[in-house]
Ligand code: NAD
Ligand code: UDP
């Protein structure tokens with residue numbers, strides 16, 4: 056049954072033309088909300104949201120969140136920030152400005168309008184964790200000077216700003232810490248492990264395993280993630296987080312490579328390459344809080360999600376639209 060309180064709301068999705076943002080816009084529109092998508096198209100793409108343009112409840116604005124923005128809305132999902140290491144290390148200063156100045160502007164807007172604001176934080180706030188799996192109470196192990204710091208420390212500072220605005224100005228905040236997420240509309244050239252392995256396998260190229268492949272990650276399918284984020288926004292004002300959202304099924308990167316080869320029926324070989332600096336050894340969310348507070352847990356198994364993602368990339372390749380997508 057449709058909850059009438061959830062519709063007729065004006066919701067802003069910042070970073071709405073990106074991978075997660077475009078899925079979120081789609082789900083909010085399906086629920087009957089008015090959606091304002093804000094993006095500067097750094098890593099976002101028009102084609103991610105092209106199918107939504109004919110919806111009269113959908114509006115798009117090109118804007119960089121490091122500049123102030125004056126609009127009237129009820130809720131803000133702040134997803135603006137490049138998320139793959141290749142993208143966020145391309146212009147590290149802009150990455151940290153996007154996280155920090157972007158958060159200040161979104162919080163200023165939420166403070167003025169009394170809108171609820173949700174921050175898409177990340178498992179990267181835990182750095183290379185020494186506690187496993189990672190509960191929200193773990194304070195992390197981050198190198199503030201390394202090549203990942205522009206992202207990790209930017210996101211940590213954004214969380215601090217969210218909590219300070221909440222304490223100082225009673226701003227209505229929600230913070231979720233997102234773990235590795237994958238699915239259709241990931242960019243084939245974003246350098247992330249799932250997009251790299253699938254593209255390499257489908258094209259019969261070598262699979263580039265960084266290090267010995269014993270490092271672990273836990274991959275959440277995009278639909279599950281969006282559902283968790285939307286549930287978080289609907290919680291009462293006293294629920295502010297941070298809450299981990301991710302899939303606790305942990306795999307080694309080597310195991311992932313082997314699964315992708317098997318599912319694509321590829322003849323690609325696995326070759327090893329140097330492990331990037333500060334690459335976390337283990338990552339797996341403790342989702343006890345998400346289960347308890349949001350009544351949420353992921354439902355799409357890795358094999359199923361990989362098959363859907365392989366189908367997406369296969370389709371891009373057969374249309375010859377890969378270069379355009381990169
Ligand atoms: P993405 O790169 O596809 O999307 C980010 C979007 O933000 C893009 O559309 C980009 O153009 C936009 N953007 C970047 N800088 C901007 C700026 N200054 N002003 C306006 N728009 C800007 O990445 P994604 O995977 O969709 O990630 C979305 C959010 O979720 C990010 O904040 C990311 O940190 C967070 N997150 C993602 C993952 C994941 O596995 N995908 C994991 C943890 C956290
Ligand atoms: N801001 C914005 N939109 C608004 C309100 C504020 O972009 O609707 C920006 C504003 O430019 C400011 C920032 O958010 O730089 C923080 O706002 P806040 O009110 O906390 O700070 P102040 O305006 O007092 O510096």
Ligand code: UDP
Pocket residue numbers: 139140235246247248249251252263264265266270272308330331334335
């Ligand atoms: N990785 C890999 N081969 C690749 C791309 C990534 O082995 O072609 C590894 C990477 O070193 C890391 C893991 O896969 O250990 C996940 O990398 P990704 O960039 O997707 O995400 P993050 O490191 O931010 O979790």
